[in-house]
Every structure is written in C-alpha cells, then in structure tokens.
Amino acid sequence: MRTARAPWVLLGPACLAGAFALLPLGYLAVRSLERGPGFAWDVVTTEGTVLLLGRSLGLAAVVVSACLILGISLAWLTVRTALPGVRAWAVVATLPLAVPSYVAAFAWLSAVPDIAGFTGSAVSMTLVSYPYVYLPVAAALRGIDPAQEEVSRALGTGPVRTFLRITLPQLRPAAAGGGLLVALYVLSDFGAVSLMRYDTFTRGIYTSYRASFDRTPAAALSVVLVVMTVALVFLETRTRGRRGHARTGTGAARPAAPVPLGRLTIPALAWCGTVVAAAVVFPLATLAYWLAAGNSSTWDPAGLLNVAGVTLAVAAAGALLTSLLALPVGVVAARHRGRVPELLEQAAYAGHALPGITVALAMVFFAVRYANPLYQELPLLVCAYAVLFLPVAVAATRAAVLQSPPVLEDVARSLGRGPLRVLREVTVPLAAPGVAAGAALTFVVCMKELPATLLLRPTGMDTLATRLWTETGVGSYADAAPYAAALILLAAVPSYLLGRHR
Amino acid sequence: MRLPLARFTTTLALAALLLPLGACGIGQEAGLVIYSGRNEGLIKPLLDKLEKSVGTKVEVRYGASAELSAQLLEEGDKTKADLFLSQDAGALGALAKQGRLEKLPQPTLGKVAEKFRAGSGDWVGLSGRVRVLAYNPAQISKAPDSVRDLVKPEWKDKVGYAPTNASFQAFVTGMRVIDGDEATRAWLKGMKANGVKAFDDNLALLDGVNNGQVALGLINHYYWYEKVAEKGADKIAAKLHYLPGGDPGALINVAGVGVLKGSEHNAAALKAVDFLLSQEAQTYFTEETKEYPLAAGVKSTVPGLPALESLKAPEIDLGKLESLQETLAMLREAGMV
Numbered sequence: 001m002r003t004a005r006a007p008w009v010l011l012g013p014a015c016l017a018g019a020f021a022l023l024p025l026g027y028l029a030v031r032s033l034e035r036g037p038g039f040a041w042d043v044v045t046t047e048g049t050v051l052l053l054g055r056s057l058g059l060a061a062v063v064v065s066a067c068l069i070l071g072i073s074l075a076w077l078t079v080r081t082a083l084p085g086v087r088a089w090a091v092v093a094t095l096p097l098a099v100p101s102y103v104a105a106f107a108w109l110s111a112v113p114d115i116a117g118f119t120g121s122a123v124s125m126t127l128v129s130y131p132y133v134y135l136p137v138a139a140a141l142r143g144i145d146p147a148q149e150e151v152s153r154a155l156g157t158g159p160v161r162t163f164l165r166i167t168l169p170q171l172r173p174a175a176a177g178g179g180l181l182v183a184l185y186v187l188s189d190f191g192a193v194s195l196m197r198y199d200t201f202t203r204g205i206y207t208s209y210r211a212s213f214d215r216t217p218a219a220a221l222s223v224v225l226v227v228m229t230v231a232l233v234f235l236e237t238r239t240r241g242r243r244g245h246a247r248t249g250t251g252a253a254r255p256a257a258p259v260p261l262g263r264l265t266i267p268a269l270a271w272c273g274t275v276v277a278a279a280v281v282f283p284l285a286t287l288a289y290w291l292a293a294g295n296s297s298t299w300d301p302a303g304l305l306n307v308a309g310v311t312l313a314v315a316a317a318g319a320l321l322t323s324l325l326a327l328p329v330g331v332v333a334a335r336h337r338g339r340v341p342e343l344l345e346q347a348a349y350a351g352h353a354l355p356g357i358t359v360a361l362a363m364v365f366f367a368v369r370y371a372n373p374l375y376q377e378l379p380l381l382v383c384a385y386a387v388l389f390l391p392v393a394v395a396a397t398r399a400a401v402l403q404s405p406p407v408l409e410d411v412a413r414s415l416g417r418g419p420l421r422v423l424r425e426v427t428v429p430l431a432a433p434g435v436a437a438g439a440a441l442t443f444v445v446c447m448k449e450l451p452a453t454l455l456l457r458p459t460g461m462d463t464l465a466t467r468l469w470t471e472t473g474v475g476s477y478a479d480a481a482p483y484a485a486a487l488i489l490l491a492a493v494p495s496y497l498l499g500r501h502r
Numbered sequence: 503m504r505l506p507l508a509r510f511t512t513t514l515a516l517a518a519l520l521l522p523l524g525a526c527g528i529g530q531e532a533g534l535v536i537y538s539g540r541n542e543g544l545i546k547p548l549l550d551k552l553e554k555s556v557g558t559k560v561e562v563r564y565g566a567s568a569e570l571s572a573q574l575l576e577e578g579d580k581t582k583a584d585l586f587l588s589q590d591a592g593a594l595g596a597l598a599k600q601g602r603l604e605k606l607p608q609p610t611l612g613k614v615a616e617k618f619r620a621g622s623g624d625w626v627g628l629s630g631r632v633r634v635l636a637y638n639p640a641q642i643s644k645a646p647d648s649v650r651d652l653v654k655p656e657w658k659d660k661v662g663y664a665p666t667n668a669s670f671q672a673f674v675t676g677m678r679v680i681d682g683d684e685a686t687r688a689w690l691k692g693m694k695a696n697g698v699k700a701f702d703d704n705l706a707l708l709d710g711v712n713n714g715q716v717a718l719g720l721i722n723h724y725y726w727y728e729k730v731a732e733k734g735a736d737k738i739a740a741k742l743h744y745l746p747g748g749d750p751g752a753l754i755n756v757a758g759v760g761v762l763k764g765s766e767h768n769a770a771a772l773k774a775v776d777f778l779l780s781q782e783a784q785t786y787f788t789e790e791t792k793e794y795p796l797a798a799g800v801k802s803t804v805p806g807l808p809a810l811e812s813l814k815a816p817e818i819d820l821g822k823l824e825s826l827q828e829t830l831a832m833l834r835e836a837g838m839v
Contacts, residue, residue: 048831109702116700197666197700199839207830210568210668214596215575217827316517357569361576368580376563376582443514455573459535459563459582470564473541 006336007419014328018347020383021390025226025350027362031219040220048204053224056201059121059193060186066126067182068175070275071133076163077268079141082258084265087500089272090138094499096279097131097441098491100448100465102191103484104128104279106472107286109195120196127279128192129185133178135437135498136399140174141167143403146256159259172239173402177395180236180349184391187225187353191450201225202355209357222358229353233346284488290481308486311447311463314378318385319443322393323435325386330397330435331427335406345394352391356451359388363456381456385446392445393438400434401427440494447491464490533558534770537574538587539567540757545587548778548786555777558770567593567668574762575600584765585774587757590668591627591820594760598624603760604768606775613779613797618756621821627756628778629787630794632723632813633673635743635751636708641717645743649677649720649751653692662699662707662716665839669704669722669755675829677750679818683828690836698838711740720751727792727804746814754815755823756796 006014032040043049077083078090096104104124108115115123144167152162193200201221208218261268326348333345351359363384367375374380408430412422428435450465457466464487471480534556538545542564553560563583565573571593574581586603588594597603603624611623618627637645642660646652652661664670678686699716701707707719708729719740726742745752759778761771777783784795788802794810795802802810833839 048834194666195702197839199834208827209572210566210826215572218572312517316514319514357572361572364573364576368577372580375580439514451569454565455569459561466564470542473543479543 005338006332006341009418009420009423010328010332011340012328013325014332014344017325017329017390018344020325021348021351021387023351023366023387024222024354024359024362027365028219028223028226028358030365031215032223034216034219039216040223043217043220044224049201049221049224052199052201052204053228055118055199056187057228059118059125059198059200060183062122063125063129063186064179064183066122067130067133068179070126070130071178072137072171072175074130074272074275075134075138075141077272079138080256080259081268082260083268083272086258089276091496091499092276092280093134093272094131094495095276095492096128097444097495097498098488099128099279099283100191100450100468100484100487101125101128101189102195102450103287103468103488104283105192105195106477107283110286111282116196117198121193121198121200123278124192124196125186125189127275129182130275130279131495131498132181132185133175135441136174136178136395137171139399139434139437140171140403142255144170149256174399176236176239177399180232181352181392181395183232184229184349184353187228188355190355190357205355206357215361218358222354225353225355226350229349230346232353233349237342237345287481287485287488290477291485293478293481304482304486307462307464307467307483308490310461311465311487312490314381314463315385315443315446317378317382318389318446319393319439321382322386322389322442322446323397323439326390326393326397326438327428327435329390330394330438331401331423331431333394334398334401335409345398348394349391351387352389356388356449357455359384360452360455363387363452376456376458378458378461381453381458384452384456385442385449388449388452389442389445393435393442396438396441397431397435400431400438403434404430437498440498443494444491447487534560534585534767534774535583536560536562536585536587536774537570537583538562538564539570539589539593540587544791547790548783551782551786552774552777555780555782556770556773558767560774571596574602578602579764581762581764583762584767584771586760586762587628588625588759589757590672590823591625591756591758592672592823592826594620594625594758595821595823597760597762598622602763604763604765604771606761607772610772610775610779615796615798617817617820618754618796619758621819625758625760626775626779627758627796627820629757629784629791630754630796630810631669631757632744632794632815633669633751633753633755634721634723634726635718635745636711636721636726636740637718637743638711638714638716638739639741640739641714645718645741647746648749649745650681650689650749652698652718653689653696655696657696657718659697659699660717661693661696662701662710662719663693663838664701664703664707664719664721665833667703670720671826671829671833672755672823673720673751673753674833675823675826676753676816676818678825678829678832679822680748680750680816683832687832687836690832690838694836694838700838708740712738714739723807724792727807730806731792744808744813748814748816750816752813752815753818754794754810754813756820757793 074093078086078093083089101124104127108120108124149162149166152166188202190202190206193203205218205221208221329344329348332341363380367380409422409426412426448465450469453463453466464483468480468483549560549562567589574583574586574597598620605623606626611619611626614626635645701710704721704725707721708725710716711719730738759775761775765771779797781800784797784800787793788795788804792804
C-alpha cells in the first residue's frame with residue numbers, strides 16, 4: 001500500500017469525476033436552504049423523519065444481512081465445491097440482477113398479497129440485489145490463493161474454523177463493498193417499497209414531492225440521505241482497512257480443489273434451488289402468466305424492437321461514461337491513501353443513495369441554467385446515469401485493482417515509465433476483467449433506471465422501463481408484460497456473462 | 503473465459519455509437535410542447551386529435567403529475583413546455599402559487615363551472631371524477647349513506663381502500679376540510695381498528711369487491727364503468743352507491759390543464775386548451791375514461807351514469823386540497839399507508 005500522492009494524471013480526472021458526482025449535493029444545498037436553515041432543520045427533525053429513517057435503516061440492515069448470507073453462501077458453493085451442475089448454478093445465480101425491483105415486488109404481491117409491508121420489501125429487494133454481494137465475493141474466492149487454507153487444514157484446524165478465520169477475512173473487502181452497494185440501493189429504492197406500501201425515507205421524499213409540490217422539504221430530507229451515505233462509506237472504508245489481497249501474477253494461483261459435499265449435496269442443491277426459484281423462476285413465471293393473459297392486439301413487435309434498441313444504446317452509453325469516470329477514482333482509491341482519495345471515494349458514492357427523482361431534478365436545475373442546449377437531450381440523460389451509478393463501477397474497478405499486485409506498477413515506474421504509461425500498460429490491463437464486469441453491471445442498472453429517465457429523456461423517447469411504467473400506470477399488466485420480458489431478457493445477457501466470467 | 507465479457511464491452515462501445523441513430527427524429531423543433539401527468543395509454547389518441555385541430559406539431563412528455571410539476575418549477579422561465587396536463591388540481595395549484603401559469607382568457611374559463619377551475623383563472627378543469635362506494639350485493643343488501651358509518655362494528659373486516667391512490671388521499675384531505683382534523687384522525691383510526699383492507703389501486707380494489715374479498719370499497723366512479731364497458735354489466739357483481747347529502751365520501755375532483763408563462767407558442771397553447779374543452783375532446787373523456795365532461799353543454803354518454811348536477815358533492819374549494827402533507831402524516835399515524 002503506497003502513501004505517495006497520486007499522480008496528476010489520475011488525480012485530475014478523478015477529481016473531475018468527483019465534482020461531477022457532487023452536482024446533486026450542490027443542488028440540494030441551494031434548494032434546502034432556500035427558506036433558511038431553520039426551515040430545513042424543522043423538516044428534518046420532525047418525529048416522522050426519525051421514524052422513517054429508522055425504518056429505512058432497519059430495512060437496509062435486514063436486506064444487507066440477507067444478501068451477505070445468500071451472496072457468500074452461493075459464491076462459496078459455486079466456486080469452491082463439487083456441487084452438481086456448478087457452472088449452471090454460477091450463471092443462474094447472477095440472473096436476478098436483470099429483474100427490476102418493481103417487477104419483483106409486483107410478482108410477489110400478485111402471488112402473496114399479504115406480504116405487503118416490511119416483509120415484502122425485504123424479500124423482493126434481497127432477491128434482486130444479492131448478486132451485488134455474490135459477484136465480487138465469487139471473484140475474490142477465485143482470486144485468493146488456497147495455499148493458506150491448506151496450511152490451516154494441515155495444522156489440524158477444522159473446515160468451518162478455517163473458513164471463518166482464513167477465508168472470510170480475505171473475502172471481507174469484496175463482501176463489504178457489495179454490502180455497501182446493497183445498503184445504498186435499499187436507501188434509494190422507491191419502486192419496491194412503493195408497491196409494497198412500506199414507508200421508508202425515500203418514499204417519504206417522494207410523497208413530500210407529491211404531497212406539497214414543494215421541493216424544499218424534499219431536498220432537506222435528501223440531505224439526510226447524503227449524510228447517511230457518507231457515514232456508511234466511511235464505515236465501510238474502516239472495516240475493509242486498506243489492505244489489498246494481491247498475489248504476484250494474475251493467473252498463477254492454483255485453483256482450489258473443489259470441496260466434496262458428500263451428505264451435504266442434497267441440502268446444498270436445495271438451497272441453491274430455493275434461491276433461484278424465488279429470485280428468477282418466480283418473477284419469470286408471473287410475467288409468463290401476464291403474457292398469456294394478454295391478447296395479440298396489444299402486441300407491437302416493431303415498436304418493442306425500436307424501444308429495445310434505444311434502451312440498449314442509452315444504457316451502453318451510460319455504462320461507458322460511468323466506467324470511464326470510475327476508472328481514475330477506482331485506481332486512486334485502491335492505490336493511494338490519505339484525505340484526498342478518501343474524499344474522492346465518498347464523493348463518488350454521494351449520489352447513489354439519493355432517490356432518482358432528486359438526482360434528476362438536480363440535473364434539470366444545472367442543465368437549464370448552464371447547459372440549456374443539452375437539456376432533455378441524450379447526453380444529459382447519460383450524464384445522469386453516470387452520477388447515479390458511479391459507485392457501482394468504482395467498486396468493481398477498485399476491487400479489480402486491489403487484486404493486482406502493486407509491485408508490478410513499481411517495477412514499471414522504476415524502469416522509467418511515466419504514470420500514464422504505467423496506467424495504460426500495467427494497471428488497466430491487469431484490472432481489465434474487473435472493469436469490464438463493472439461496465440456490464442452498470443449497463444444492467446442503467447437499463448432498469450426509471451425516475452431520472454422519465455424526467456430527462458428527450459421528449460417523445462421511450463426506454464423499456466418507461467414503457468413498462470406507462471402500461472402498468474393504466475393497469476394493463478398484459479400490455480406491460482412484453483416490455484418487462486424484453487427488459488429482463490436484455491439485462492440477462494450481461495448478467496449471464498458476469499456469471500460465466502472467470 | 504475472459505473473452506465473452508471483453509467482447510461484450512466492445513459491443514457496448516459499438517452500441518453506444520448507435521445512440522445518435524436511435525435519437526433520429528427526436529429534438530426537432532416542436533410546435534407545441536405538452537407535459538402530461540395523465541397516462542399515455544389514456545390520452546395519446548386525444549392529443550393526436552389535438553395536433554390536427556390546432557395545426558401544429560405536438561411533442562408530449564409523459565410523467566407523474568407531481569414529478570412533472572416539480573420539474574416545471576425547476577425549469578422556471580426556461581421551460582420548453584407550453585401546456586401542463588395534470589391528473590389533479592393540486593399540481594396545477596402549486597404551479598399557480600409560484601406564478602408559473604398564464605391567466606386564461608375569460609371565454610375559455612367561462613366554459614367550466616366556477617367550482618371546477620382556479621379562482622385566479624390560472625388553470626381549468628377538463629374532466630371530473632367522483633368518489634363512490636362500490637359494494638357487492640351478494641354480501642350486503644345496501645351501502646351506507648355516509649363514509650362516517652364505516653367505523654361501526656357492522657362493517658368490521660368488510661371494507662377495502664387504496665391507500666396510495668391520489669384520489670383516496672384527496673378524499674381524506676376533503677374530509678379534513680369538512681369535518682376538521684380531529685374528527686378525521688378519529689375516523690382513520692376507527693377504520694384501521696375496524697380491519698379495513700389495503701389494495702394496490704382502485705382496479706385491484708374493485709376486483710376485490712367483485713370477487714368478495716371485501717364487501718365494499720372506496721373508489722373513483724369511472725373504474726366501475728370501464729369494467730362494465732369491458733366485460734358487460736352481467737359479469738360485474740359490484741354495484742355503485744353515490745353518497746348523498748354532501749358527504750365527504752362524495753368528493754368531486756378534477757383533472758385539468760394550465761398554460762405555462764412565457765410559452766413560446768402561446769396562441770397555439772390557448773387553442774389547445776379550447777380544443778380540450780370542445781365537444782369532441784370532452785366527449786372523448788366521457789367515452790374513453792368515463793369521467794364527467796366539465797365544459798358547459800356537453801353531456802355524458804355513459805349509460806347509467808347519474809348527471810353531474812344531480813350529485814350531492816361536498817361544496818369545497820378544490821384549491822384547498824393542497825394540504826396533502828398533513829393528510830399523509832395522519833394516514834401514517836393511523837397506520838393506514
């Protein structure tokens with residue numbers, strides 16, 4: 001771990017990305033203080049606010065814990081054991097990424113109406129977001145050298161203790177990073193909780209917009225979420241420490257010998273089967289039911305194709321910009337210490353816990369004032385995606401850089417290569433798979449994004465998510481089904497590749 | 503094994519390059535920009551007619567009324583929008599309060615009864631929706647004549663409602679205006695204690711009344727008429743009861759329209775408002791959404807729908823339905839949302 005100051009080649013673009021991510025904060029400062037700090041303080045300190053915050057944090061705690069259990073257990077089973085059909089499980093386990101939270105919530109509600117409320121919110125959110133933990137943990141499990149575990153076993157430590165004392169600590173950075181993304185996702189999600197009628201902080205912000213048509217209270221409430229985010233990122237930074245678990249070389253580690261499961265095979269299969277059934281098969285079955293309930297007159301294949309094409313292009317541009325912005329931030333966060341890198345990382349996460357509507361309004365605010373020709377044009381929408389999803393890409397990039405040994409960069413520097421060349425010839429190539437995985441993940445979340453897309457899309461343009469919203473808005477679930485199915489199918493492609501990714 | 507993902511990333515880059523192609527035909531100079539809080543599936547055919555009638559190209563941005571009104575406020579005088587179609591009076595009221603709406607000409611305002619438009623003349627109602635009780639005659643012989651009765655023991659576990667529905671929330675706000683906060687709070691708590699059942703929306707609630715999950719539901723009138731038009735009256739078990747005597751449960755709410763200040767196409771925008779109040783457009787609301795037409799001289803053609811004048815709605819100023827914040831706090835306190 002180096003303490004040297006990051007080179008300007010990295011720091012410059014990273015600061016640019018950070019500043020970009022801080023746009024919503026600037027907006028919130030303007031809006032929440034519009035009527036003086038006293039007004040904002042009164043909004044924030046009402047009893048209701050505290051209650052809602054408690055509910056949000058409670059939900060986040062439950063969902064993060066459940067995601068850690070699901071994600072780590074599935075990752076271990078699919079990477080380290082002789083589970084029958086292990087390759088297929090590895091792929092299927094990532095597919096829930098493709099299911100938008102509102103679709104999952106709808107599926108559960110239509111099947112089990114009584115699940116509404118906390119339980120329903122927790123179940124539907126856990127099942128769509130555990131891959132955020134599963135993916136990095138599976139990657140870490142593949143990356144760590146089994147030698148340490150073997151030594152521990154050879155010294156007579158049991159398998160469980162070895163896992164807890166040797167394996168788990170090495171997985172901690174990956175699991176904590178994934179857990180953080182899940183926590184922020186829960187804090188900012190509106191779709192699932194609104195369908196489940198569970199009042200969380202974000203739902204409070206939405207109702208505040210809807211109820212008073214007044215932006216000031218909503219902005220004041222959003223500031224609380226930003227404070228929460230910074231606190232969570234800070235905590236996560238503290239838990240992971242700054243130690244990487246790099247090996248020398250990238251492909252030299254011997255893969256661990258698969259653990260035979262023996263009598264545990266059946267329970268393990270049942271466990272994977274249950275999770276996959278609940279997270280993938282069940283929402284798909286609900287969709288199939290809608291599709292069957294629809295009639296041919298509602299089918300518009302040409303329109304669907306067109307909308308799917310637009311969705312692909314916009315999400316791809318969003319993923320590309322986000323990954324580019326995330327690269328310097330991720331490298332700095334992985335390789336350098338000190339106040340600046342920490343602040344940068346916190347800045348990158350700032351927008352992620354905010355409700356989409358808040359980020360969207362921030363973009364509206366700045367665009368109409370300072371980039372009016374771009375307002376309601378595609379570049380602005382793509383920028384909004386970058387602000388919203390920067391952390392997803394930063395987390396992937398940072399983890400990938402941490403897994404490649406810094407000594408190689410040092411060697412390159414000592415041979416007289418400049419920082420930019422080292423970045424291009426050593427750091428990026430070594431981290432490339434991780435960065436690509438981050439891009440694929442960002443691509444999926446961009447496709448599912450709704451609130452910011454609704455506000456910022458060019459007038460008359462539609463994505464699959466906005467069509468879905470329109471159709472369900474008039475209660476025509478049968479008409480919505482093709483769009484939901486197309487969205488899940490498209491999002492399943494990168495999810496599938498992420499699952500196969502070794 | 504790294505190949506597929508690398509290839510995928512390359513594809514991603516190529517797909518991003520297609521962006522300008524996908525955006526073809528978007529962003530051309532529009533004649534009239536409408537922000538619509540009313541759903542596309544519902545309103546698009548009418549806006550196509552509007553385009554023909556006004557004779558300019560129309561661009562529509564669809565969203566939720568509240569979000570669009572926040573967006574319009576954020577855009578301020580730089581907005582590209584000329585017209586705001588809102589699902590409820592509240593969002594229009596918010597824009598009017600900030601001075602973002604143009605006062606409409608008297609002849610236009612004159613087409614609609616005073617209680618269905620802004621006192622300031624900033625916006626005008628286009629269609630009316632009435633709160634009603636849908637009940638299942640197989641379970642109860644008669645619906646009560648006041649929502650206030652629903653907290654009585656005889657209605658225990660028999661009533662359904664749609665807590666997240668804006669019209670339900672507007673009804674509760676109306677009740678606060680009529681009966682006062684204390685009485686409304688007590689009523690909500692009484693409903694909760696009486697085992698009132700929550701449904702996702704009015705449609706789900708009406709289905710619940712039809713299949714006997716609940717005996718009675720608080721809904722907007724047009725959902726029932728739409729169901730009947732779709733399935734046939736003999737297939738629908740539920741019946742409607744219009745509450746008498748200015749009961750809070752008989753509130754009439756409106757969807758309306760306003761013209762943005764500084765609209766570049768002011769003349770076209772005003773023409774569009776007049777079109778929306780024309781016989782053709784008002785009949786469309788009647789036939790397609792089963793709402794009440796609000797323009798003078800247009801009669802509803804929905805079979806079995808009581809005349810708007812015959813309804814005994816509570817006499818309240820729709821502008822007062824803004825204090826939704828307190829309503830939501832109250833609903834939360836009663837454990838209803």
